[in-house]
Amino acid sequence: MYEERASRVLDAVVWTNTPPVGGAGRVLPDGCMDLLWHDGRLLVAGPDTRAYVTAGESSSWAGVRFSPGTAPAVLGVPAHELRDRRVDLADLWPAGDVRRLCGRIGAAADPVTALEDVALERAADAEPPDPLLRAVVTALDAGRPVAVTADELGLGARQLHRRCLSAFGYGPKTLARILRLQRALALARGGVGLADTAVRAGFADQAHLARDVKELAGLPLGELLGRRGG
Structure with missing residues (x-):
């Protein structure tokens, strides 16, 4: 439990x-x-x-x-x-x-x-949390593109990548995918249909959502959610 x-x-x-x-x-x-x-x-x-x-x-x-x-x-x-x-x-x-x-x-x-x-x-x-890192998470979790996020924070692409590796363990594109996955699962588990979940979470379509879930979670979407259909 x-x-x-x-x-x-x-x-x-x-x-x-x-x-x-x-x-x-x-x-x-x-x-x-x-x-x-x-x-x-x-x-x-x-x-x-x-x-x-x-x-x-x-x-x-x-x-x-x-x-x-x-x-x-x-x-x-x-x-x-x-x-x-x-x-x-x-x-x-x-x-x-x-x-x-x-x-x-x-x-x-x-x-x-x-x-x-x-x-x-x-x-x-420890040192207090870096507000820039919080801003990165907030922007990417809102679906902002990585390049736009870097520009808005005044960072070059390589600078952002280095900061993300140290803070999150991977680059900003991977972080964005993982945050998008979590948004989608929260929506789907809350009863939102899978087609709507895909759009609202920032996927191109439901098939894109299903591919990302299978790759990141290791299970088909329906099995992960414990239900069938959308």
Whole structure:
């Protein structure tokens, strides 16, 4: 069962998930990065370019999900170094520090809140979020073309690409595709027909939507939504 709530960490959510025994989970690309707690270990989930499939992992997970572009400053590592990866936090931070944090979370009456406390403390010591990165996400999520976004922000194409690699893990075109996918899924899950969803989310047509969903999510659109037709 998956649950989430707003976090005390700015622009983040706290979530927990206990998958069914033997069941497979599917984490879709969303532009975010997560600090994870699982079986007494701290891990980091980097930004995904394809669906991440979990199979047979029935024990509980908890995480702090950072909004796009905000995790690298908190975690101290460029996003592109973690693209499509799950790594132990001890590979990124001093191992002794991570052992102490694991002991602290494991001994807490509420490990999920303790995990959030770790993220909150780290965020307090990090540089504040770059407003330019928020502007990139806002523009691309509104369907603005990449070239127009770069011009409006006073950046060259190469500058924008470098900034996006470090902050989001991939270039602005990939980020735009992922944000468009999430817009489409939100519309479709809200009951909007697939043809209307495609137009409103910024796809050329329903076939374009179906191709992107299959490529990014790894499943046909109808199967992903759990329903047929449009």
